[in-house]
Structure formats: C-alpha cells, structure tokens
Amino acid sequence: MELITDPQEKAQREAENGVRQFKEALEIIRSSIRKGDDAPQFALNQSIILRLQQKALEGIHPLAGTYRNSPVYIEKSEHFPPPHTDVPDLVAEMCSYINANWHMSAIHLAAYILWRMNWIHPFADGNGRTARVVSYVVLSVKLDSVLPGTPTIPDIIAADKRPYYNALEGADDSWKRGIIAVADMEAMLEDMLAQQLLSATQEAAI
Structure with missing residues (x-):
C-alpha cells in the first residue's frame, strides 16, 4: 500500500526524497572519512541502511525505514528473493562481509x-535506490573521499540500467553455484567511477 496514489505527485515526492537520501549519504560519508590513523574505522550496519532507505520512501510507503514483511517478486528477473523472515540476518551477514x-x-566492496x-x-x-546509494557510501568511505564530479555513479546507473x-x-548465476563473483559489477563500477572523476576535471577546466 502506497501513501501517494497520484502518479505526478508521487514522482515529485520521489525526486525530492532522492535529493534527501543523497544528502544523508553525503553526511554519512563526511562523518566517516578518517581524520588520522587513530580515527575509528567505518563499520557498515543495519542502522545506516535503514536510515538511507527511510529517506527514499518517507511519505511514500508505510514501511519506510523498515524491512519488508511479506514476499516480494522482481519484475523481469528469474531471481526469487529470500523469505522476509530471513532478511535481518542476511543484511547482518552482508554488513559483516x-x-x-x-x-x-x-x-x-x-x-x-x-x-x-x-x-x-x-x-x-x-x-x-538504496542499494546504489549504500554502495556509493561504502565506495566513498573506503576511498576516504567525498568523490567529485557529476553525474555521480548512482545517477549514471539510473540513466541506463x-x-x-x-x-x-x-553475479546471481555465480551465487547459484556457491561462488561470490562480482567481476562484471566491478568492471562497471570502475568505468563509472572514471566517468565521474573525469567530469570533475572537465568542470575544473572550464
């Protein structure tokens, strides 16, 4: 059940929430960048993930900021997500990895x-939306940088999925064989990171 039924109003709220979510991501990145060798190392946790999801769905969906409570299906995909009862443990395992x-x-990462x-x-x-922004947070914090350039990697992905x-x-096919293999995803992100950083140098040259 969604809180906004008018398509135009929903699209407007999604756009506004997208800005709020990215601002929240930047706050997390800035607060997590290490300021010296004695600074505590960043640790991904469920609270960060839920916080970012809430920003994206606030005012749109009643389950904003919480995990799903029922099965879900992915359109045009052969993957069937795990039962909702397994979600908290699986997210915890992902953070631990x-x-x-x-x-x-x-x-x-x-x-x-x-x-x-x-x-x-x-x-x-x-x-x-949340997967892309959490991935970007991890990338940025690991690189110890608020990455310059636009469009950002999440925007580049959204422009052509x-x-x-x-x-x-x-990666799903590899996981079915019990293997963690994300080489294609890594290559995609490397290319998109290069695009984002190159745009920063071009902007500086103007």
Whole structure:
C-alpha cells in the first residue's frame, strides 16, 4: 500500500526524497572519512541502511525505514528473493562481509553491496535506490573521499540500467553455484567511477 496514489505527485515526492537520501549519504560519508590513523574505522550496519532507505520512501510507503514483511517478486528477473523472515540476518551477514573484508578494494566492496542488497531485496520498495546509494557510501568511505564530479555513479546507473541488470544477473548465476563473483559489477563500477572523476576535471577546466 502506497501513501501517494497520484502518479505526478508521487514522482515529485520521489525526486525530492532522492535529493534527501543523497544528502544523508553525503553526511554519512563526511562523518566517516578518517581524520588520522587513530580515527575509528567505518563499520557498515543495519542502522545506516535503514536510515538511507527511510529517506527514499518517507511519505511514500508505510514501511519506510523498515524491512519488508511479506514476499516480494522482481519484475523481469528469474531471481526469487529470500523469505522476509530471513532478511535481518542476511543484511547482518552482508554488513559483516564488508566489515571483515575492509582490506579489499573499494570497487570490490561497492560491487558486493550493489549485488548482495539487490539479491536480498530487503525492502517492500526502494531496493535499487538504496542499494546504489549504500554502495556509493561504502565506495566513498573506503576511498576516504567525498568523490567529485557529476553525474555521480548512482545517477549514471539510473540513466541506463542495462549494464547494471546484466551484472546483477551474472553475479546471481555465480551465487547459484556457491561462488561470490562480482567481476562484471566491478568492471562497471570502475568505468563509472572514471566517468565521474573525469567530469570533475572537465568542470575544473572550464
């Protein structure tokens, strides 16, 4: 059940919430960038994820800021997300993977989040938006930077989702064989990061 039924009003609220969600992401990034070797290391947790999802769905969906309470299905996908009762534990496992593997590359961690959150599909709505922004937070914090340039990686993905969907399907296929393999997602994110950073140098040259 959605709180806004008028399509135009909903689209307007989604756009406004998208801005709010990204501002929240930037606040998390800025507060998590390490200021010296003795600064505490960032740890991804469920509170951060729920906070970002709430910003995207506030005023639109009654389950904003909470996990789904029923099965969900992904249109035009062969993947069937796990039961809603498993969601909290699966999200906790995902966070543990990121925190335990913080020594790995920023691109790998961001790619893993982008795939795994979509695989879990923890929310009744806003899964893609939230997965993309959480992935971006992890990427930025791992790189110790508020990344310059526009459009940002989440915006680049949203503009053409075909490479994103293909990378998700490839990772899903690997997971069916018990393998974590997100190479396609990593390649996609590397290219998009280069695009974003290049745009910053072009803007500076103008």
